Amino acid sequence: MEKAIEECGRKGVKGISIITAGYGEAVEDGKKMERELVRLARSYGMRLLGPNVSGTFNLHAEFNGSASPEMHLVKSKLAAVCQGGYAIYDLLAHAFYKGMGVGKFVHTGNESDLTTTDFLEHLGRDLEVEAIFMYVEAIKEGKRFLKVAREVSRTKPVVMYKAGKFRASSRAAKSHTGALSGIHGIYKGAFSQANILISPTMELLLPLGHALIERPPMEGNRVVILTMGGSWGVALTDTLEKEGLRVPELSETLQSNLRDLGMPVRASVKNPVDIGASGLFFDKKLLFALGRNILKSGEADAIILHGMGRPGMLDEKAPERLRLFLEINKEIIRGYAGMEKEFGLPVFIGSIFAQWESQVVYDLNKEKIRIYDRLDEIAQILSLMYRYRARRETMDTQAGRIRQTLPG
Numbered sequence: 001m002e003k004a005i006e007e008c009g010r011k012g013v014k015g016i017s018i019i020t021a022g023y024g025e026a027v028e029d030g031k032k033m034e035r036e037l038v039r040l041a042r043s044y045g046m047r048l049l050g051p052n053v054s055g056t057f058n059l060h061a062e063f064n065g066s067a068s069p070e071m072h073l074v075k076s077k078l079a080a081v082c083q084g085g086y087a088i089y090d091l092l093a094h095a096f097y098k099g100m101g102v103g104k105f106v107h108t109g110n111e112s113d114l115t116t117t118d119f120l121e122h123l124g125r126d127l128e129v130e131a132i133f134m135y136v137e138a139i140k141e142g143k144r145f146l147k148v149a150r151e152v153s154r155t156k157p158v159v160m161y162k163a164g165k166f167r168a169s170s171r172a173a174k175s176h177t178g179a180l181s182g183i184h185g186i187y188k189g190a191f192s193q194a195n196i197l198i199s200p201t202m203e204l205l206l207p208l209g210h211a212l213i214e215r216p217p218m219e220g221n222r223v224v225i226l227t228m229g230g231s232w233g234v235a236l237t238d239t240l241e242k243e244g245l246r247v248p249e250l251s252e253t254l255q256s257n258l259r260d261l262g263m264p265v266r267a268s269v270k271n272p273v274d275i276g277a278s279g280l281f282f283d284k285k286l287l288f289a290l291g292r293n294i295l296k297s298g299e300a301d302a303i304i305l306h307g308m309g310r311p312g313m314l315d316e317k318a319p320e321r322l323r324l325f326l327e328i329n330k331e332i333i334r335g336y337a338g339m340e341k342e343f344g345l346p347v348f349i350g351s352i353f354a355q356w357e358s359q360v361v362y363d364l365n366k367e368k369i370r371i372y373d374r375l376d377e378i379a380q381i382l383s384l385m386y387r388y389r390a391r392r393e394t395m396d397t398q399a400g401r402i403r404q405t406l407p408g
Contacts, residue, residue, distance in 0.1 A: 001051075002040055009044025016041065017065070018050035023110055025052055034112035041113065053109035054085035060103050060128050068092055074101025077128065078209045081119045082135035083108050084163075087202065095206045097355060099368040102206075104129060117145040124152035130213045133159040133205045139187070146194045153195040154395065157212040157388055161199045162187055195391040197384045204380060210370070211381045216344045218385035220301035221245045224294050225272035228281060228307025232375075233272030236306060236350070239375045243383035247271055254297050261289045276307065282328055288335050295343040302346040302382055305336045309351030309361040309371050329360045337369045346385065350378050 001020060008016055018037070023030040034051065041048050049056070055066035059075040067085065072093040078101070082088050085107035092101055104126070106119050116136060123129045132152070139145050149158055191198055199205050223245050227233040237247045250258075250271045258269040263286075267278035273290060280286050294300050308329050312322055333349050340347035349371045355362040361371050372378045 001037060005037060005040050005044075005046070009041070009046055013044075013046060015047045015049065017053055017055065018048060018109075018112075019053055019055070020050075021052040023051045023112070025110055034110060038113045048113035049106070050109040051112060053107040054089075056106045058104050059101075066105060066107070068105075072096045072101075074099060075103045076101050076210070077130040077213055078102040078206075079104040079123045079126070079129040079132050080134070080205075081106055081108065081116050081123065081132060083111070083116065083137050084135050085109075088135060091202065091206055094203075098365050098370070100206045100210050102133075102209075111140060115140050115145075117141050117148055120145070120152060120158070121148045124148065124156060129156065131157040131159065131209050133161075133199070133209045135161050135163065135202065135205070137163045142190070146190055149191075149194040149196050150395075153388075154392065157197060157209075158195070159197045159199055159205060159208050159212070159384075160191065161202045161205055162191070192391075195388065195395060197388055199384075200380055204377060207370075207372070207377060208381050208384060211346075211385060212388065214370075215346045215385070216340065217389045218302055218346055218382060219389060221386050222248055222299065222301045223382060224250070224300040224303045226275055226287075226290060226294075226303065226305050227272050228276040230268070230272070230274050230277060232306055232352075233274060236304065236375050236378070237272065239379040240382070243379040245379065245383055245386065248299070250294075250299055251297075254293070254299055257293050257297075258290060261293065262286050263290070281308075282325075284328065284332055284335065287332055288339075291336055291339050291347075292343075295339055295345055295347075300345065301386075302348065303336075303339075304348045304350055304378060305333070306350035306378075307352075308333050308349065309353055309358045309364075311353050311358050313357070313362070314359045326358075326360050330364060333360065333364055333369060333371070334367075346382065348372065348378050348382065350375065 005016060023034050038048055057064040057066045059073055064070055064073065068089040074096055080088060080102045095101060108114065108116050108119065116134060120132065123132050152158055188198065199208055223240050225233050225236055225247060240247055248271060255269045258273065262280065263269050263278055268274045275281050275287060291303060294303055310326060310329050312326060314323060336347050336349060351358060351361055351371050351373055353361055354373050355365050364371060
């Protein structure tokens with residue numbers, strides 16, 4: 001390795017990615033070996049990425065120097081900075097079929113020289129990046145990281161999955177990247193102060209990142225539910241309130257308006273609004289009117305339509321009635337997706353069925369209409385969107401007060 005660094009240095013190379021493992025994460029004197037590599041590189045004015053990395057990519061520059069196949073990469077204005085690599089490639093392959101991905105990615109590995117903080121700072125200034133997600137096992141330069149994160153999060157959401165929360169996972173992190181993961185409670189409090197959003201799961205990193213750059217801001221915590229089934233409405237209410245959101249009863253005036261549109265007495269219009277009980281789930285005109293009346297009422301900060309992506313995959317033997325039913329489903333979902341832009345409020349679509357179980361979900365994924373198949377995913381994303389907005393407003397207010405106290 002030393003010979004390769006020297007040869008690159010004599011050629012005037014400015015940076016090297018070291019894919020090779022077997023350093024600080026694996027052997028007792030590995031950290032000392034890393035320090036020697038950094039010293040040698042610095043003597044030539046070079047910076048090191050790694051060791052123990054799998055690569056990087058920048059799809060905006062049509063560059064893929066990673067281990068991820070190009071077919072799994074979808075360019076977006078998301079960027080990812082991760083101390084692990086291959087799990088992120090799995091997430092990208094999983095999200096590819098939903099039209100989700102990141103435009104720029106760097107795997108930092110053992111961080112013998114360049115760190116997550118360096119790349120967070122760089123991407124914070126990058127005009128091609130609107131949000132950043134991170135997989136982190138441990139933070140070097142803690143004070144600098146929090147200063148950089150606080151500054152970046154004023155203009156761009158920063159989402160993190162912090163690994164190594166518990167004893168066993170902390171041990172795993174040490175053997176993975178040589179990281180000492182620290183006390184999770186301290187990290188959590190510090191990240192909150194910097195307005196870093198902590199993703200509850202790794203799987204949520206991409207959906208949350210996309211929601212933050214694609215959807216209108218979540219200005220408040222009131223959510224209205226329209227559901228095909230009363231049980232789903234109750235379960236979704238539980239899940240939303242668990243995440244700190246509210247499912248308030250709609251005003252008598254709004255309930256009366258919804259009744260006047262054609263909702264029968266047997267169907268609740270209190271919130272959740274039970275379109276399944278109404279028996280009118282084929283009535284596009286009614287369903288669109290319900291959504292628009294709720295969104296313009298001032299009583300909702302977000303709306304969820306759950307249960308429209310019905311099951312069934314089409315083939316040449318599919319009966320015409322199934323084709324018609326699924327097509328109506330698609331038209332209704334497209335209509336609600338359009339309301340998000342019309343009213344500037346988040347409109348989430350939920351279905352228990354994944355894209356391989358529903359032709360509706362499969363087809364609309366290709367149109368980049370987001371359909372979520374887990375209640376907790378919907379609730380967590382909405383909650384984190386709200387928290388990011390609320391914290392950002394607080395930070396802006398505090399900064400404004402400080403500016404007012406400064407002389408001149």
